[in-house]
Amino acid sequence: MIICGVDPGLTRCGVGVIEAKDSRKLCYVHVSVVRSDPEQSQDLRLLHIYNGLVQHLDEYSPDVVSIERVFAQANRNTVLGTAQAAGMAMLAAAQRGIPVALHTPTEVKLAVTGNGKAEKIQVERMVAKILRLNCLPKPADAADALAQAICHALRPSGALQGGEREQHLTRAQRQWALAQQKSQLQGSVQRGM
Amino acid sequence: MIICGVDPGLTRCGVGVIEAKDSRKLCYVHVSVVRSDPEQSQDLRLLHIYNGLVQHLDEYSPDVVSIERVFAQANRNTVLGTAQAAGMAMLAAAQRGIPVALHTPTEVKLAVTGNGKAEKIQVERMVAKILRLNCLPKPADAADALAQAICHALRPSGALQGGEREQHLTRAQRQWALAQQKSQLQGSVQRGM
Structure with missing residues (x-):
């Protein structure tokens, strides 16, 4: 399964492609940053x-595109451009019939490092470790895009779970599952109010 | 000159097309609302x-697409979807080489009614009057899309000004020009801080 992770941004949009092979083996395929000129x-x-x-989608034909979920509470100056860049990724995927998954930065940090509040450098180190890279992925947008893809692969209901059961989850995956359940519960409560 | 106005929204996206003929004559061409299913x-x-x-762009081949400028301060629940819908309109126009103009709701109200804080019904009435419609344009998204297009046509530096000079501006146009100058001045001051 090929997973394309997108760290959306209007100035720099990170794109990371990984392959999820048998069991938990994740392989690096590609990473780059699509930039646009702020003067335009x-x-x-x-x-x-x-x-x-x-x-990128046409070159790597991913089975799923995993995009950072954008919140309105984020930085007011850039949030609209970020949301629009995420929209471009969603449209490009939908036009090709590729399913889209959205994961929050907290979910990504939790899945990759086991800590939803991890620092950037911790995420970069774990991305490099998981994908067996010789150096840290740079720039930050590239690392975040790979982390998005890894998060999707490692999520408890993900492609890698296959015949595996919850008792085989890693610590990070268990924490992720718990956080997701908690978040869904909160969502239900809020909707019910 | 054909102007396509867009009132962006993820659930309802208003599209209004007008033709700006000689002098200040604006003619209604088309109005509709593109809807998407909130369940999807x-x-x-x-x-x-x-x-x-x-x-719509392929059918009416507008010379310009005028889109409501979205602000991060707007309703948090819908602002991201609205920004993304506006992004769809910008992309569709850019792919066809059609210039894009962005006007704020205040600019639109000012241009159409002469009052930047006009009520919705006032805008609807003026849209109907300017375009010589027999009834008020409905729903609200449709009226707003037509108002966007009218705003672009009536703006002081707009297509209809041609050889005309400022002394020939309507009251609404003069107020619009003043508000724009004031807004630009405030922008300069803020940038200079």
Whole structure:
């Protein structure tokens, strides 16, 4: 299973591709950052990001695209551009019939490091370790995109679980499952109010 | 000059097309609302909105697409979907080489009614009057999309100004120009801080 992780951004949009082979073996395939010129108008910047994402999807034909879930509470100056870049990734995937998964930064940190509040450097180190890279993935957007893809692969209901059962989950996966259940519960409660 | 106004939204995206003929004569061409099913996943909803917008751009070949400028301060629950729908309109226009203009709701109200804080019903009435419609444009998203297009046509530096000079501006246009200057001045001051 090929997983494409996207760390959305209008100026820099990280794209990380991994392959989830048998059991828990995750292999690095590709990482890059699609950039747009802040001097250009917003429509042309979005077109540039969209074209860059399309190029990656067509080249690597992922089975799923995992994108960072954007929240309105995030940095006001950049949140709309980030949401729009995420929208470009969603559109490009939907046009190709590729399923889209959304994972929050906390979910990603939890899945990759076992700590939902991990520092960037911890995430980078774990990404390098999981994918057996010789050096830390740079820049940060690239590492975050790979972390998105890894998060999707390691999620408890993910592709790698196959015939495995919950008792075989890693510590990070168990914490992730618990956090997800808690989050769903909170969601239900809020919706019920 | 054909102007396509877009009132972006993930559930309902208004599309209004007008023709700006000689002098200040604005003619109604088309109005509709592209809807997406809230039960569907976000990627499929965005694809639906995008396809609907593309269909309109290809059918009416506008010279410019005027889209409501979205602010992060707006309703938190819907602002990201609205920004993404606006992104779909920008992408669809950029892919066709159609210039994009962004106008805030205040600019639109000011241009159409002469009052930046006008009520919805006032905007609807003025849209109907300017375009010589027999009834008020419904639903609200449709009226807002037409108002966006009208705002672009009536803006002081707009297509309709041609050889005309500022002394020939309507009251609404003068107020719009003043508000724009004031807004630009505030922007400069803020940037300079």
